[in-house]
Amino acid sequence: MFQAATSIPARIAPAGAARRWLALATLMFPVLLIAVDNTVLAFALPSISLALQPSSTQALWIVDVYALVLAGLLVPMGSIGDRIGRRRILLIGATGFAVVSAVAALATDSAQLIAARALIGVFGSMIMPATLSLIRNIFADDAERRLAVAIWAASYSGGAALGPLVGGALLEHFAWGSVFLLAIPALVPLLVLAPVLVPESRDPAPSPVDPPSILLIAGGATAIVYGIKEIAHDGGASAALVLAAGLGAGWAFVRRQLRRPQPMLDVQLFRNPAFSSGLAANLLSIFSLVGFTLFLSQHLQLVAGESPLRAGLLMLPGLALTIVTGLAAVRLAARFSAPTVMVAGLLLDALGYGVVLAFGHDGSLPALLAGFTIVGAGVGLAETLSNDLIIASVPPSKAGAASAISETAYELGAVLGTAILGSVLGAAYRLNVVVPEGLPAASAARARETLGGAVDAAPLLPRGPASELLASAFHAFDSGVAATAAIGAVLMLAAAGVVRLTLRPPARRRVS
Known part of the structure; x- marks a missing residue:
């Protein structure tokens, strides 16, 4: 979808280095916001659970419906941006993102919040592909462009680190809706400065917009994640059918792209082992980080009793290490090779x-x-180099499409980390929690569903039964930690093995 991006003449770039870097700084506002949004809501989930009292399934949908919609629409929105103008679709997405975020902050029940989060995902999908495509056209010089793309990538790690800290500070003093209002001050500078500093660019020969492909990729991803959630929650044949339907839609999407002369997504890229290995490492690295963040943020606030701000500070070293090791990865790769450093990062995740x-x-x-903290260090090594590997393993004409697929893998990793590990955690909690008698039926049902529901219901009981409920709920929640950790470790070891085998350097011939 971005194949023609590198062929657009350099004259569209702003004249003067200062203006180019100011344009980059302007584009970093939405990138930081998208990255913050991936972690801040999981961190705010305990406060949302107490305020809106969602079921366990609703709580997971609140977190990952945004990333699910975003991932499903990245490729089609990138194609639309190629056609109507990348700056234009960026400004449309930023405006909608800010407006709907304000609406989400005022939600009064879980269904409203889930719907708002889905709409935020639609507008977020307009922002993500546009920023990278614009950067590639603003910076015509190869060295400058590499530095600009590196800064763009580092913004994700920075946003992930800022998410819990900023969220903790806001939740310390304001209601949960404040985390959504972050979008307004983050996007206003973009809306003011982008028309002045960021040049418009279009693909002179864009791939056609294909509605059936959009429906297949978005509907298939939705059905797959929904099926995973429901299998973990209730099981049953209906959930398995939904999952099978999602996989079928994915298969149909691939078949359609292979048959079209101008596919929306060039699935032939996946035949390249280096590309596919980098993609798997990218997805699973984010899977490990987001999944860990989900249960650690709840444990710190609801089990350990830490304030939101202190919980954010306790998580900061691990998230900050993601940035530090990400910056160190390039130098390490020059000394030990990129595959070796990627494998080391995935093994650190497993450790x-x-x-x-x-x-x-x-x-x-x-x-x-x-x-x-160890997982944060591993993610920085593996995720940073996996993006480089994805881009380097395809021809220059395919670099834009490869970037879009990399972004999609990032978002799917966030979705699956929440869906799989969150569902396992919720299932273990429901299996082990014991709710004493004496609670109203609705409160008892919520206490059996989520840890937040148990914490909310405890004050309705006398001191003794309340203590018993909390002790049981804390134990039940932590019982799921072992299961999620085992799944995470096995997946990271498997990913390390795949990268090691796929990217094994060719054996040197012995000189006789």
């Missing part, structure tokens, strides 16, 4: 989950924080 499995299964806070 972090292994620490939790060995020492944090009973809710030990030092073990959980140590494991999270």
